[in-house]
Amino acid sequence: MLTRGLVFDIKEFAIHDGPGIRTTVFLKGCPLRCSWCHNPEGISPHPQTMRSPIGERTVGTWYTPEALAGILNGQADILRDAGGGVTFSGGEPLLQAAFVAETIDRLEDVHVVLDTSGCASEGAFRRVATRCDLVYYDLKIVAPDLHAQHTGRGNAPILRNLHVLGTLGVPYVIRIPLIPGVTDTDRNLADIAALVRRAPGLVRVDLLPYNQAAGGKYDAAGMAFAPTFDADRPVNINLSAFEREGLAVRVV
Numbered sequence: 465m466l467t468r469g470l471v472f473d474i475k476e477f478a479i480h481d482g483p484g485i486r487t488t489v490f491l492k493g494c495p496l497r498c499s500w501c502h503n504p505e506g507i508s509p510h511p512q513t514m515r516s517p518i519g520e521r522t523v524g525t526w527y528t529p530e531a532l533a534g535i536l537n538g539q540a541d542i543l544r545d546a547g548g549g550v551t552f553s554g555g556e557p558l559l560q561a562a563f564v565a566e567t568i569d570r571l572e573d574v575h576v577v578l579d580t581s582g583c584a585s586e587g588a589f590r591r592v593a594t595r596c597d598l599v600y601y602d603l604k605i606v607a608p609d610l611h612a613q614h615t616g617r618g619n620a621p622i623l624r625n626l627h628v629l630g631t632l633g634v635p636y637v638i639r640i641p642l643i644p645g646v647t648d649t650d651r652n653l654a655d656i657a658a659l660v661r662r663a664p665g666l667v668r669v670d671l672l673p674y675n676q677a678a679g680g681k682y683d684a685a686g687m688a689f690a691p692t693f694d695a696d697r698p699v700n701i702n703l704s705a706f707e708r709e710g711l712a713v714r715v716v
């Protein structure tokens with residue numbers, strides 16, 4: 465059967481999705497429902513209509529691996545010269561693991577980053593992560609009940625795939641969205657630091673303060689922005705738990 469993938473954006477000249485200047489491919493569909501998600505159009509695994517005062521547009525374009533790799537290979541020389549590469553993000557790119565893997569297999573020599581929540585089967589995770597040069601691994605909440613409360617699902621597959629990642633020999637960065645009163649608590653940050661200390665392959669920890677514009681696209685997507693936290697509360701930016709464990713940490 466023909467493999468194809470649904471993409472909701474291809475962003476060129478991206479500078480926050482991995483080393484250097486990159487092209488980031490945003491895959492549509494995510495099994496989580498983080499109440500702070502700032503890409504609501506990335507959650508549904510189907511094409512959808514975005515409406516605004518200036519009109520409507522359909523979000524979600526189908527590509528074959530050949531077609532997408534063709535676009536990316538056309539930029540490969542420039543991306544390599546810029547010390548960058550290609551990043552697969554979402555949504556959750558592992559929901560379309562076969563498509564992403566087949567696309568990577570068709571890429572010329574270019575640095576590849578997987579940006580994932582880790583919420584996927586172990587097979588899907590291994591299939592894509594082992595084809596990448598670097599993994600950006602989002603970790604949100606260690607306590608399973610709180611994780612389910614704020615993201616709609618427990619974190620068992622995420623913690624399992626984090627363990628798998630440490631065995632693959634692929635370097636990775638832990639990325640923590642700092643959501644006020646949810647992920648940014650001293651307790652949760654200490655729990656994450658304890659989880660990843662001495663983890664083989666860990667390059668550093670990135671802390672990403674909550675984006676106040678997160679709710680901006682919900683109306684256009686026909687969805688309700690319903691944060692499970694106080695969006696006006698200041699973010700707790702506390703690096704000490706990571707520094708105590710001797711981990712490289714930065715705020716991005």
Ligand code: SF4
Binds near residue numbers: 496497498503506554
């Ligand atoms: S994992 Fe990312 S894309 Fe998925 S709902 Fe959470 S913030 Fe949105």
